[in-house]
Amino acid sequence: xxxxxxxxxxxxxxxxxxxxxxxxxxxxxxxxxxxxxxxxxxxxxxxxxxxxxxxxxxxxxxxxxxxxxxxxxxxxxxxxxxxxxxxxxxxxxxxxxxxxxxxxxxxxxxxxxxxxxxxxxxxxxxxxxxxxxxxxxxxxxxxxxxxxxxxxxxxxxxxxxxxxxxxxxxxxxxxxxxxxxxxxxxxxxxxxxxxxxxxxxxxxxxxxxxxxxxxxxxxxxxxxxxxxxxxxxxxxxxxxxxxxxxxxxxxxxxxxxxx
Numbered sequence: 376x377x378x379x380x381x382x383x384x385x386x387x388x389x390x391x392x393x394x395x396x397x398x399x400x401x402x403x404x405x406x407x408x409x410x411x412x413x414x415x416x417x418x419x420x421x422x423x424x425x426x427x428x429x430x431x432x433x434x435x436x437x438x439x440x441x442x443x444x445x446x447x448x449x450x451x452x453x454x455x456x457x458x459x460x461x462x463x464x465x466x467x468x469x470x471x472x473x474x475x476x477x478x479x480x481x482x483x484x485x486x487x488x489x490x491x492x493x494x495x496x497x498x499x500x501x502x503x504x505x506x507x508x509x510x511x512x513x514x515x516x517x518x519x520x521x522x523x524x525x526x527x528x529x530x531x532x533x534x535x536x537x538x539x540x541x542x543x544x545x546x547x548x549x550x551x552x553x554x555x556x557x558x559x560x561x562x563x564x565x566x567x568x569x570x571x572x573x574x575x576x577x578x579x580x581x582x583x584x585x586x587x588x589x590x591x592x593x594x595x596x597x598x599x600x601x602x603x604x605x606x607x608x609x610x611x612x613x614x615x616x617x618x619x620x621x622x623x624x625x626x627x628x629x630x631x632x633x634x
Contacts, residue, residue, distance in 0.1 A: 385473070386483050390491065395456055404495055404498060406446055407499045411439050411443075412503075415438050415507035415510040418514070419510060432595075435511050435515050436591065437526075440591050450534050450535075450537045452555065454540065455545045455554045456551060457538075459551030463550070481546065484542075492534065493532070497528070505518075525608075533588060533591065536614055536618050540614075546625025547628050581613055583613070587613070589607050591607075
């Protein structure tokens with residue numbers, strides 16, 4: 376029986392020695408910070424052109440997180456690769472032969488990968504915030520302002536949960552290509568489109584990305600976003616339920632099907 380420590384060490388070795396996972400995490404940080412910085416600088420120059428109503432709904436914290444949309448794409452790819460690469464390469468057979476306890480195997484993989492995603496997510500969120508606020512100039516906010524620290528910490532949690540959700544989906548589908556073929560269009564097309572359709576947006580409020588991103592919002596109705604039927608932490612809680620459901624589904628498939 377493989378020890379938990381040995382499983383964690385094995386999963387850490389797998390992740391750090393695969394260049395694609397390392398570069399994906401690095402991309403999540405760089406792309407998110409860079410895009411947030413660019414849009415923060417652009418907003419500073421365009422602030423005087425905003426209508427009065429837009430100025431009242433201006434959320435400097437959300438502006439600094441403008442790169443999260445692309446950053447979460449990198450996190451989705453990371454989560455899928457962590458699980459799906461072993462299936463595509465056939466290494467899953469070797470892994471399960473070494474660790475036949477499938478709950479231990481999956482939980483070890485999720486623990487190591489989610490820990491890395493959380494560290495990168497928090498670093499990305501804090502860096503995006505401070506760089507963005509510096510570029511917003513006189514329109515900036517501070518980390519000590521009401522609800523700002525919650526939004527910044529929540530941004531890091533959101534990115535990590537997006538990666539973990541993708542791991543669960545990849546465990547269920549057992550394929551990197553299939554998982555990415557579903558997750559990427561869903562988050563970047565379906566969810567965004569449905570959230571703008573009057574009758575469909577009531578359902579879209581409860582999608583994992585729509586619910587989870589509420590934790591990063593400080594000013595109500597910022598960027599024209601309508602108030603959701605839940606608060607910031609309530610939205611993150613809804614996203615957490617999606618994550619748990621995906622992980623349970625992934626474990627059930629791993630338990631019942633051969634490698």
